[in-house]
Amino acid sequence: MNGSGILDRRGTIFIVLVLAAGVLVPASNLLLSPSSPFYVSDYLVPLLGKYLCYALLAVAVDLVWGYCGVLSLGHGAFFALGGYAMGMYLMRQIGARGVYGNPVLPDFMVFLNYKELPWFWLGFNHFPFAALMVLLVPGALAFLFGWFAFRSRVTGVYLSIITQAMTFALMLAFFRNDMGFGGNNGLTDFKDILGFPITAGTTRGALFFASAIALVGGYLICRGLVVSKYGKVLVAVRDAESRTRFLGYKVANYKLLAWTLSAMLAGVAGALYVPQVGIINPGEFAPANSIETVIWVAVGGRGTLVGAALGALVVNAGKTWFTGVLPEAWLFALGALFVVVTLFLPRGIIGLWGDVSERLRKPKPDQVPEAEAPAKAAE
Amino acid sequence: MSLVHRLQTAMLLLAAVVLLACAAPASAQTPAAQPPSADLAPALEKIAADSYSDTEAALALLSTSTSPQAAVIVAALADGRLLIDAATKSVYVRAADGTLSAAATGATVSPAPAGLKAVRLNNRVRRAIDAASGALSLLAPEPARRAEAAAAVFKSRDAAALPTLQAAIAKETIPSVREALEQARAAILITAPGISEADRLGAVKLVTARGDQEALALLSNLPADATPAVKTTAEQGVAAINRSLAMWNVAQNVWYGLSLGSVLLLAAIGLAITFGVMGVINMAHGEMVMLGAYTTYMVQDVIRTSYPGLFGWSLAIALPLAFLFTALVGILIERLVIRFLYGRALETLLATWGLSLMLQQAVRTIFGPTNKEVGAPSWMSGAFQVGQLSITYNRLWIIVFALIVFVALLVVLKRTSLGLYVRAVTQNRRMAAAMGIRTGRIDALTFGLGSGIAGIAGVALSQIDNVSPNLGQGYIIDSFMVVVFGGVGNLWGTLVGAFTLGIANKLLEPFAGAVLGKIVLLVCIILFIQKRPRGLFALKGRAVEA
Amino acid sequence: MEPIAQSLLYLDNISVVFDGFRALNKLSLTIEEAEMRAIIGPNGAGKTTMMDVITGKTRPTAGEALFAGVHDLTTMDEADIAQLGIGRKFQTPTVFDMHTVEDNLLLAVKSDRRAFANISWRRTSHEKARIGELLERIRLKDQRHRKAAELSHGQKQWLEIGMLLAQEPRLLLVDEPAAGMTDQETADTADLLRDIARTRSVVVVEHDMQFVRDLDVKVTVLHEGSVLAEGSLDQVSANERVIEVYLGR
């Protein structure tokens, strides 16, 4: 049951928790002594930060899948493009400190005998420009793709498959050395960001905090959209697309807006991800990654935003744990998760939680709508 | 079923070709002792002198010798098995098995005299050996060797071979060998100095007709004394050859495209059933292919260890087993997972993706992550030449096989009661159920059929791809592209889609490179789907819109 | 722009061919401002297809379709046509199942349809009043917070009629509104439509002859994609060819 305001109870709890983590995790890492039981290790901070980025990606996917019915199997591409934009900034910050000591060209270009910087690398030495590209590049690609796809009314499985083809094509492209993005190895060996050493505890803490803020911000933007009338139209499109057209709504535009915004959020997630894991390579474009993202959303609960974020955190925590304890079993577990969730948990953890808590409270069936009615009328 | 009939005929023809090819290599022969031949003596004398220039001169003599012993001597010289006794100035040949014989007569000599040493070789001598052995083979009794020798002379353009060549041409009765000999002569006539214009012009024409890379090289490097008329004719010849080579090149790429198309067809055809007919997005389809390939591996493993004689049959044995095994796995998947998800296409996509991860990991756990060696029976290996086209047997068989599978499937769907039920269930499930069709069973069987076909595709693909747990992953996106491009629910669309994409891919490759070509194709498909959201051969009507 | 035709809706020689099958065959029809027209015809006569053509769902193979004399319906998409003021009720009720009754109406109420405008949208008092009024009219006031999926078939029909009204269209296309309704509801629906037709044009497709009689308007009989007869119900039911088509010979 979604509340109708931007901030319902679930959303508020979510925001408070994320913000609290955003402050407490870096604080305990920086201020507490390693012997304290609450100390968060240097290893854990970027790992948790990575989870937050995944959560933001999941929220972005949920906006289009949960509310608009567009199952994207290519959001990993937007995530990776955002990551590459950030990676290019970080590469250029290395300057003459690279192995080859070239003040302008990144190491891999020197290695590949580049004489000068390719044009698309220009400007990435400025952070604001790079930050803009983090939004614009995924946004522009999504806009172009969506403009063609939604106008020609490609829907359902067909759309999913061509999003997958899109990320697959990009992966092949980025694997090529002559694309000018470092080929196989991608971009790595970053030194600093905005002048701060990238591996320093304070930088890590700041990046973690920034990821928490981005997650909350992304959530609020999506939440604002879905509770607006725009969001209602979006859900109408999801459930009965052609009926919505006969009411006079330009369905393609509605989808395009959500789709492009979602891609930009994915780009931001990727951009925050790269400095925390220290590398971006074409593997991020792999179709499998995008599909995995979808399962985070499904696990948490499609069409709930908070659920998507929750699913990303739970599944990735599980992945970390599994690959540490039983690396062989991880793919079995992930595979089983896909099957179990689609078969038995169509509404994910959030839906399950809702069912359980409802059963515990056992309200009279009529009471719920009655109780909500005055609240709505009072708006 | 005239198509089936024609396919059968084609297969018989192919089988005949294979048999011939296997029989072709001539058996090696051991020469019996020969009476000493008069024209060998001067040559042997020179060899016994053991100086490079004398050996060279000896080779020139040997190359025009009519004695069968000449070839033996030249071969021995090439391998360092020609020995001289410095004391007696006599020459011996040591056979590969160590027995010694007199060079002049071929009579066995034992015990071996002491102090034998091998005739020394340098690069010039080696070149002379090649020329001589080429010239000698020109007169060999076996046509295949004569043709080979002619090709060698064509390459070496050794003017010394000219007289032998003339003799060989005069004697030759087999047209194809004769042509090869004439071309060899033409090559010499073009390059050797001091040949008359008329001869050269004739030679240029002949070489032009040959039309391959080597003819091109020959015609572009005329000797300095070539007259203007010869030069212009040669230039025209070069242009003509370039044109025809370009055509052959396209033909070769089309062939590669057909081959790729057949692979795509095999991989996609099962998907065309599960996705196209049933509307199930089976992301584990690629893993069914992989399981089929592993079945082949298992079959070959058992055969190698227990019944090595059956190796030639391994693929034939693997086919039904792979079909049954993967069909069984498919039926299990349908009964345990997919049947709860009908009508929820996107959910089946996720669930089957999960299954594919589990299957991959299972295979990885059992067989390890590395590639497994799957061997090719002899009838699958080798290649033959059609014009400038080189055609490998494994590719050829896979094309034939893909078409057979396609036709068989078409027949099953159109002519059998299973096919009728499948179509009934997919068009109106409730109606079909009301009419007494056991829809659950039909679903399971259909899914099993689609999976089984993926399995036999795996048997074929094991011949040209690495058999590893990731085998299926490589095909899944391509297969979906084929089905979507061809039009869902239409087997003919899948056929056309597979071959179109295969050929387009291979024709793009020379211009764009393999990776970029693939990217270009993906982008084209993405754009194509925007234009025709339901594919090339779209189903029409109200049912589709719902 | 100078109107080419005077009528509100002007269909001329419309043909629709599906794979060689003629669903509409040189159909011509005009609807005047504030006119109600009943369309009858046997199953497969092409009634729904005609509505598909008017609302932009199906493109005619040949022919002309003009709205208000100037708008060429054959070149516009569904959303543009709806924004012109052509509303449609479908043969099988289609409402937004996951939305409440109230939200269904909200989505239909005449307003700015652009995406960006609806992000910063706030419910106006006008909208609230309008929705209240509509709920009253379609008798779903007590169900306003229920999900549309939970409604009965008849209630969904009413909700769809309510959504149609909410759009304040100039032309309403109503496909079999009485299907699945009780006699009383059917009569009420007829009343409602007559009421609407005072200010707007209405095209009703219906198989229920009593309902058509209640409407008491000009009737057009379609058969095999073209107009067979036109006139009052009594006139057309006396027509030889109509009898032939309905009784079959």
Ligand SMILES: Nc1ncnc2c1ncn2[C@@H]1O[C@H](COP(=O)(O)OP(=O)(O)OP(=O)(O)O)[C@@H](O)[C@H]1O
């Ligand atoms: N998209 C389509 N593809 C193929 N045929 C179609 C399509 N739409 C309609 N038809 C055919 O056109 C004919 C007219 O259909 P239509 O739905 O307009 O009839 P109708 O008069 O509304 O019938 P009913 O009274 O049963 O609703 C039918 O024979 C139908 O099968």
Ligand SMILES: [Mg+2]
């Ligand atoms: Mg109808």
